[in-house]
Amino acid sequence: MSHTRSAARRRRGAVVATAVGLALVAACQVGVVPVADDGSGSGGVGPSAGAPTGPVAAVCDNTVPGPAEPPAGAVVVRAGVVGDLPEQVDANPPGTVFWLEPGTHTMTPDQYASVEPKDGDTFVGAPGAVLDGRGVNQYAFVSTAADVTVRHLVVTGFVAPADQGVVNHDSGDGWVVEHNTIEKNRGAGLMAGARQVVRGNCLRDNGQYGMNAYQPGNGITDLVVEGNEIVGNNTDDWEARVEGCGCTGGVKFWAVDGADVRGNWVHDNRGPGLWGDTNNNDFLVEGNVIEDNDGEALFYETSYNMVLRDNVIRRNAIVSGRTFAQDTDDFPVGAVYLSESGGEPRVPARTDRIEITGNLFEDNWSGITLWENADRFCNSAANTSTGNCTLLVPDVAECSQPAIASEPLYSDCRWKTQRVDIHGNTFTADPAVTGCAPGYADRMAVLSNVGTYPDWSPYMGDVVQRAIVADQDLTWRDNTYVGAWTFLVASTGRVVPVAEWQGGPHPQDSGSTFEPGPSDGGC
Template sequence: MVAAGLWATPASATPAAQAERASGGWYTELPASMKVCDNATWQDGPSSAPSGAIVVPAGDNLGVDFGQAGKTYWFAPGTHTLGDGEYSQIKPGDGSVFIGAPGAVLDGRRLNKYAFGGVASDVRIAYLEIRNFGGETRNHNEGVVNHDSGTGWVMEHLYAHHNDGAAVFLGSANTIRDSCLKDNGQYGISMYKDPVEGDSALKNLVVHHNEIAGNNQHDWESEIEGCGCTGGAKFWDVKGATVTENYVHDNLSVGLWADTNNIDFRFDRNWIEHNESIGLWYEISYNATITRNVFKRNAWVTGNENLGSPAPAIYISESGGDARLATETSGSSDLNINDNYFEDNFSGITIFENANRFCNSNGNTSTGYCTPFVTPTVIPTPHDGDYLDPINATHPCYTSIANEPFRSDCRWHAQNVKVFGNEFRFDQANVPCAGTYCGVQALYAQGADNLPWMPYTVAEIQQSVMHTGGNRFHDNTYVGNWKFAKGWGETISWNAWRSAPYNQEAGSTLNGVTEPPPVPNALDADTATLEGSIGQWDAWYGTAVQRAAEAAHGGAYGLRIDVTEGGGWGVQLGNWPGFDTIPGAKRVSVWAKQGTPGISTATLRLRWYDSGQQPLGSEEITLGGLSTSWQEFTASLTAPAGTATVALELTGAAGATGNSLHLDDIVIADQR
């Protein structure tokens, strides 16, 4: 239980959220009304047949004509079966209603695969217990109720349990509410329609006030490694969904999972707890608002099984905001994660991008799908759907991918993700931690530069995810021993996370401490990055310096240093006694590489001066093992008491006339 009064109210919280928390109305503990399985509302159906209804007696209903349009069927108390045929099922007519009396049970007896199928529209199913549907194939990737994803169905007050596959499939304009979806073989809720060129396959779904628990009893991920085919609920290729006030817990996989070209989702007021894997996974999808949810004790199992990456409460994978797509449900063209409460999950929020995952690549496990911005969005593959080798050599995401707009639009981007107004609590004593990533927030990218025709590099994608893609954590409250991961997944401290070049968590607090962020960089922007000018860099001896595009690490320009004579060389800043700074701990970072082979090592020297321009000392950083590939050199240094300015110089003994060295993204940041 979340103890009353623990949940602080960040200043960035919406006025409505602040008012709720101030009044104690927010989730200080799980509301009893969310325990749908305990409340057993499926027993609250009418005890006698509604006027004009067709009475369905208990027993074998194989001979009942369930296909009449516009009719209401009332299931009498007792157990109902559908004969012994594998495909014996109810196929409704348009606009029909199926409603159960108290004690009405529809039992597949492991003989029938599906309970309700067919293509009828506007069907309502209510107040029924539905159990034991499946069979030898265990309904892998199939649904028991609304097997064919009919349009306009409303399913409510159901107890769907111990079925194979998914208990419920959804179609366009479907609602599932007030239902207990428990202990099913694969999912509580799922859906699938064949992809539609230029549009979403399914639209306008409502998932409201359900208890979704204990699903994935058949452990499909172990049977089909990497299938990504399990969870409490799985959304696929949907435009417009509201997922509200659901209690999603103890699923033997992911809690809620939106995978592949989902657009315009709102997850609001859900309680997501103790799922073996990720609490909420938003994958290669767009434009969502995730607000006022509770996440507790998620991903303890997968966090220990996969120590090479974070196991978060929320996983944003190649997903984000795009203003070209719908916002009616989410209310934003960003992907917003705000006003949520997190407690003792294996880790917090991961924003990730796989450099090799894009349309028509062998890193895209959603075979045959492209982003919404490329035609065709449905890619026929020459390998009969073999996701290990799906490349279609005629698709523009192969033939033209090096050129815009395809270079940008052929991949899903982790971009425009805003994380604010949340409370993150983590007590390592309560969590079965292992590995590097327990209690971590992550902003990183991985992959390999191994496709000859791929125009992207891992370094470029990392730069986008961390720096230029509009991903921001701010105005959050942290309690506990949190770590932060960047780049390839290297963990850094709170102060480094808040400093340049990451500049995250403006306005956030850690363990109740409120202070201004450390100075992100003592150097001015041009001296640090050379984007606008050469800054303060000046040739000293044996060199010529210039701002050059070929010397860029991040951005468009870097510093090129050319050796003009043998016997040693040096460059320095031309603004003696340097840039303003203060005493204390500093983090120094510089990226360097050979422009031409020859300079194998160099020395970066920082000189500290007091306010009277008197020297207080100096420290050196060796840039060793230089090559034609970029390397980051970092150091933790301490500016002496009384420090008022810092000056920089770079010198080298190695190198001959004509050799060159490239330098970029230089940082001298405060650490607090």
């Protein structure tokens, strides 16, 4: 299975970052609640530690310009001379600085013609420097070289195949990609490697993803995604082309261990804004504005240990929610969707749970969905992350009968939605925004399906359904609700009002407040 794949239908199927350069374009700031910096710069998980101090900036069309003159000792790359950049890189030693003069830079008209950096190379664009694939070249920068820097360039017109990327195609480690505009390419605008810093970029209108954070082998560690505008990606509408591919959105993360995602404006992507798919761990997602994405603001799938705090999350999943409603599919499409994901103390991280706190959820299709597919576990054919096991079991083959029927494998072969703490958030719901969809929108959910497959599964029946409701430490508390919210418990068929949500056999939202919302807008 492709590393981008996920369930076709939901029902079935540590880094320390520097402060974000968000004062780049004060005149083009977008509204987000500022979050305080405790001054430590620790990037830890205390209250607002290391969070941006100012609003998120609109980067696209306002990226920081590069130097108008070549830096001392830099090799000058001529615009309008076909293939000059690859030739200069080939002719110079590792660690060279290349300054691309103003104008358009191209490569020979061969689909595989590209730049092959050496360790420590730096590429700096002058104001107006454009690297253009002209709809012919597949990749801009290809190499496993380490510690490469790409700054102040416009990279456009490259035609990478599906699931592949244009910048850092081979997922080299230690790259710094900052203050670029990477737009209107096929595939992903860029890939990621370990210790990569992606800061202050415009990742816009790429065919599949703004960034595909995937590296073959051991996966990516210590990734920073900071102060970027990530907008309009998946222009090729991959879900329509390959139904159920799970291969769309603003950014896709796969097996990333340690990521700081902060101060970004993630909006108007076709699909989810941010999607963590399969064995991600130790994420800090803070101080972002995530809005107007067709799918979820954040989809965190078969993954572990995360803090989601101090974000503005608004008007997400309305397109996908309406699609479900039109199909009379009553699965709760949330702004934040945790699918077989939770806290796990045995997987080292800065936190041992998923904490969702201090966020403003405004007029999304629904709120937060906590879901676990009883049929999706390691070595099950229903596991669409084919060939992958949980981080607690090294060998897929271990998860088979008779061993899987007993501990520890009975517990450890499942990705569990567990140890989730949802507190101190504000949730607003305006039915006029979501399109007047009573029974489908404005819901919170904690649920599972009845286990039916495969026939040797030890999780048949309502085993997982009962566990997710009663035994897996899932807590809503001290939140503020505005609007007519309803709550799904155990299954889509059990919708409960506030009184039962708070006072039932497994009470939720202790200390929370509930206020009436705006008028129904004529619904």
